[in-house]
Amino acid sequence: MAKALVAYFSASGTTARVAERLATSIGADLFEIVPEVPYTAADIDWRNKSSRSSVEMGDRSSRPAIASHVDDMASYDVVFVGFPIWWYREPSIIDTFMESYDFAGKTVVPFATSGGSGIGESGKNMAALASGAQVRKGERLASSASGADLKSWASAWL
Numbered sequence: 001m002a003k004a005l006v007a008y009f010s011a012s013g014t015t016a017r018v019a020e021r022l023a024t025s026i027g028a029d030l031f032e033i034v035p036e037v038p039y040t041a042a043d044i045d046w047r048n049k050s051s052r053s054s055v056e057m058g059d060r061s062s063r064p065a066i067a068s069h070v071d072d073m074a075s076y077d078v079v080f081v082g083f084p085i086w087w088y089r090e091p092s093i094i095d096t097f098m099e100s101y102d103f104a105g106k107t108v109v110p111f112a113t114s115g116g117s118g119i120g121e122s123g124k125n126m127a128a129l130a131s132g133a134q135v136r137k138g139e140r141l142a143s144s145a146s147g148a149d150l151k152s153w154a155s156a157w158l
Helices: 014-026 052-058 092-099 122-128 147-157
Strands: 004-008 029-032 078-084 107-113
Touching (some): 014 107, 078 092, 092 122, 107 147
Parallel strands (some): 004 029, 004 078, 078 107
16 A cells, blocks of 8 residues: 655635545544735735735735645655635645655545636646656545545545
8 A cells, every 4th residue: 555645725724624534534634824924814805816825826926835844755655735715726835745755656636625617727837846746637625525525536546
């Protein structure tokens, strides 16, 4: 069985709950992608064009700093990367994460939570940042997905 990591960024807690359930159900390690400067509710107000998240998402080169680091990324075969959908794609901090490690030879599986938006081009975007990795298309997962459903979904890569 492949050694797996579930890495996730969660602004509101929804993605965190899905990531924790996924990691538990597949016996994977869990890593929270924590921004060096935490996001406030005002920062993630998508209706405000001047909010931090709006500004970051408007600049494809934006790379918010991450406060911690995966100690032994080389030991993982499969990395599930979870995030909320922002502006129909992965948040910029996920781009920071993807550029921070060597994913060559690994399978990377994006998963997202959203109130209604699909995962869009997130897998393709992430693949462009992870040379040599097999980045899958990924999927938007329901916040209510059971551990059994998550295990069934993830089993294709384990």
